[in-house]
Amino acid sequence: MADPVAIQDEIAVIEKRIEELQTQLKDAKARLQQSREESLASGPGAHLSPEDKMALIKVNLQEVLNPEIMDEALKKQGHLKVYWGTATTGRPHCGYFVPILKIAQFLAAGCHVKILLADIHGFLDNLKAPIELVKFRAEYYRFTITALLKAVNVPIDKLEFVLGSSYELNSDYTMDLLRLASITSEAAAKKAGAEVVKQTENAPLSGLIYPLMQALDEQYLDVDVQFGGVDQRKIFALAKDVLPKIGYKERAHLMNPMVPGLQGGKMSASDPDSKIDVLDTADAVKRKLKKAFAPPKVVEENGVLSFVEYVLLPAGALIYGSPKFVVQRRDAEPLVYTDIKQMQDDYVNDVLIPQDLKPAVTDALNKLLEPVQREFQASKEWQEIETKAYPPPPAEKKKEKKKKDKGAFHPGAARKVEAKADGHVEGVDKDKVDVGTESGEKAIEGLTLKEGEA
Amino acid sequence: MADPVAIQDEIAVIEKRIEELQTQLKDAKARLQQSREESLASGPGAHLSPEDKMALIKVNLQEVLNPEIMDEALKKQGHLKVYWGTATTGRPHCGYFVPILKIAQFLAAGCHVKILLADIHGFLDNLKAPIELVKFRAEYYRFTITALLKAVNVPIDKLEFVLGSSYELNSDYTMDLLRLASITSEAAAKKAGAEVVKQTENAPLSGLIYPLMQALDEQYLDVDVQFGGVDQRKIFALAKDVLPKIGYKERAHLMNPMVPGLQGGKMSASDPDSKIDVLDTADAVKRKLKKAFAPPKVVEENGVLSFVEYVLLPAGALIYGSPKFVVQRRDAEPLVYTDIKQMQDDYVNDVLIPQDLKPAVTDALNKLLEPVQREFQASKEWQEIETKAYPPPPAEKKKEKKKKDKGAFHPGAARKVEAKADGHVEGVDKDKVDVGTESGEKAIEGLTLKEGEA
Incomplete structure (x- = not known):
């Protein structure tokens, strides 16, 4: 012995x-x-004045909390450290261009941008899947986001990807999470996640832990600012409140408006054309955009016009140095826009008609996607990751017995899958975004762009 | 660079x-x-048959869940692995003898007993205190519990103390905790803790995480059985349900009844005599027991009689080989009891009167405490730990400003401190059991034995 x-x-x-x-x-x-x-200290944005940097950082945002924190950090460091998080679940689609354009502007303004690939959340929402699969997805996200940023011609040497599991399971982080849980009420945690975490009658406890982790990430990623959609507002408010209570400093917060999806309000999750994958072919993009919801003279909830406002015009500014969007017309001179206001006016007055707008958006989007697809075709590594991250579904196999095992403590089943306009993928329905081998395709179908909360 | x-x-x-x-x-x-x-394989209990072991394990218990799991483990291993957890907050008092006597019986039955010194919970409930202080308290608990077990003459070589923080912050544990949180609904977590975690209108989120950690501890402590008071029943039910869902095996559960406190229903937390510290002098014990609530002829909620039933009789069995409790009387022969039934009958019929019972209990308790106090006096190390764990309060210093900082996310303040009859200290009120230097004494006062839930 x-x-x-x-x-x-x-x-x-x-x-x-x-x-x-x-x-x-x-x-x-x-x-x-x-x-x-x-x-x-050197690198992109170095030639910009602090005022120019701040102006570029704030373009198109709906809300800025505590700009004085940014001003101070900028003065002290010469640049800002910004974090944006995304759960690595379904395949990124063109809706991701909305937060990506802001990130591109942050980079252009000399920010040190940290993108959190939130694999823990991806795993949490997909208990049945092995952790390895979620790691492939995080890798896939890294390839995709990098390519999207390159497509808008922004230098990415100040871009840093951080895998959630690389620090979120460390003992110091866990201890802080428990400390936060001891000073945050159930009600406050619930309220904080109300617009981000799907609210069901039988919601899982993880949905209450989620906002606390997102708050703590600000500290552990060592940033000055967190960026997200305006739906994150209550989580940001929680972070502002609770971090100082456990001895950490309060951060500034930048919020994108909620941008309607490219297809507007007329799509369904079961429609395979309801989203445009960033690897879709030019023909697929054309076909899907034809179906897009863009009623004549209506600017509100018009996803096609919004895409021009939040993606194509700012992308033009980054690629060509100034925002420019050209609409070819059959029987008239082309319409040339440099800002969204004129475009919206023309659209309301039926000068700019959907039949002309859609092909123009199709062309511009395909131009953006072209280098992304080219890079994918050239990268064996990315292709391999794609296959591992989103394996094709095997032959049909029913497993009805599984349901019975869920028991009394299993949280409610009816959870919708939503990709918020800021790119966060939230309220993931286990059945729809199961990363197991049987439902890889389902996961893709289940992913839709959140609409109409702007 | x-x-x-x-x-x-x-x-x-x-x-x-x-x-x-x-x-x-x-x-x-x-x-x-x-x-x-x-x-x-050898050691105490080796001479007992499996049937005798199981009988000793089950003495005085109110409920046993899944005895077949124990039978199987006993057959396979020759002994059982049992875990009991206690939050290391206030000073252990004589109410701790109730679970300690069961633990003594487990040890006598050859069980491998693991006592979880739950310092994480102690820390969580006392955010303002440095983690070091809670570690001293865990040490103090270890000294005390060891001495209490030695006092009932039980061999402790199969006793193992495990500090919660030694594994509860590890990444594999944290990952499992998050997995549990993703398959457990808020409602189920709340229900599980209903009788253990203090229910307030503005309860902290940590109260919902608590039951999940207690369930997971069964796996990480690698035991066959968890032991606790019957108030733990809903947490045990949760553990039974959720562990198999993340791939771990279901455990058996042993439950003590809720035993009324020595002072019955007549004490208050602000009364310094409301509990008997295990280091109280013989005189202090006598004085406090004189005040104890033991109305003539009433057996229900009679803490003094219950103490005989759950502590003194089983202690007699362990120390002298058979249960025996002697009551000296002024003008009559001594009453000699070997079981509680005869005692209760005599008490109801006023043969055994409170005036005779109390001195008998005082003597027996002081006999139990005598070796504990002797060991404390002989151990410089234990004395030093006591001073560090429960530092005397410094001169009065008001800090009223602190309250304002709590803000909207701070959970409700009104939490009562209770030591359950199984020895768990629950629903700890931060203000009362603050381990900071200013309120060490308050912490002690705040700790009372839970009454009347048997």
């Missing part, structure tokens, strides 16, 4: 060594951070 | 080394466990 005392000594030695290495690791990470910050 | 790539390489090397060491650690821990299990 082995000697327990000897084993205990062995354990003590190993534990001590791990502790030492963890101190070294912390030190190395701090040095890396320092080194990165130093390299950011 | 340091080279980021070189630092990244350095980080990768350190991370790889940590990973290797963690694998080694896991292996060493498994070997230690194995070695311990082997050593348990």
